Amino acid sequence: MNSIIANLMQVRQRIELATLAAKREPEDVELLAVSKTFPARAIEEAMHAGQSAFGENYVQEAVEKIVQLEKLRPWLVWHFIGPLQSNKTREVAEHFDWVHSIDRLKIAERLSSQRGEFPNMAPLQLCIQVNVSDEDSKSGVPLAQAEALCNEVSKLPNVVLRGLMAIPAPNPDTALQHQAFAAVRECFVGILAAHSVDPGFQFFDTLSMGMSDDLESAIAEGSTMVRVGTAIFGKRDKINA
Numbered sequence: 001m002n003s004i005i006a007n008l009m010q011v012r013q014r015i016e017l018a019t020l021a022a023k024r025e026p027e028d029v030e031l032l033a034v035s036k037t038f039p040a041r042a043i044e045e046a047m048h049a050g051q052s053a054f055g056e057n058y059v060q061e062a063v064e065k066i067v068q069l070e071k072l073r074p075w076l077v078w079h080f081i082g083p084l085q086s087n088k089t090r091e092v093a094e095h096f097d098w099v100h101s102i103d104r105l106k107i108a109e110r111l112s113s114q115r116g117e118f119p120n121m122a123p124l125q126l127c128i129q130v131n132v133s134d135e136d137s138k139s140g141v142p143l144a145q146a147e148a149l150c151n152e153v154s155k156l157p158n159v160v161l162r163g164l165m166a167i168p169a170p171n172p173d174t175a176l177q178h179q180a181f182a183a184v185r186e187c188f189v190g191i192l193a194a195h196s197v198d199p200g201f202q203f204f205d206t207l208s209m210g211m212s213d214d215l216e217s218a219i220a221e222g223s224t225m226v227r228v229g230t231a232i233f234g235k236r237d238k239i240n241a
């Protein structure tokens, strides 16, 4: 098995090549290392290789690791990217910097008011998760409802609306990968155009899309943040991961 450091270098190279191919700048795409199911020491190893942004899916597991790595907290940026139930929002508001998986107003409202209880923390950065695959099983708001939800979220205190996130159904056909990511980009561009002078959209700059198997397609279609787990940390062996 490759080391985390070697894997990270390889992923960074993939990002660089993909941005060059798309005539974009490598620094326009941020790498989020998805560390779910991997222990705190794997995160530390990645951190020593220059990685600072980490994504987690499960609240309990994530908070344990965030607490374990408390000493490194100033150098780490924690992104919550998994499905979020109402009864877990408080812990997320207390420990995370970003949440990518907002798909209903109620969750954003809870995060907003609970973040207010931590006045020393920066506002929580939020992305609206959109559903591009039209499957009932996938979370995310339909593209047609994304703007309305963005609009509501942009008015909440203690949070900042940052953009859209998508997890298209995995597809080996790169043409279909492009199609799904392009639909998210078009939705993003449309929302941005409609709110260009709206102060609540001042920081609406993030398209969180692309994972280990499809990051090249996502970058070609405008992704600004790729969420990569397997290609950095290796295969996950937990059943629900």
Ligand SMILES: *Cc1c(COP(=O)(O)O)cnc(C)c1O
Pocket: 034, 036, 057, 081, 082, 167, 211, 212, 213, 227, 228, 229, 230, 231, 241
């Ligand atoms: C697990 C996960 C990833 C990373 O997937 P890989 O295929 O391992 O790169 C990215 N985004 C979300 C929301 C995830 O749950």
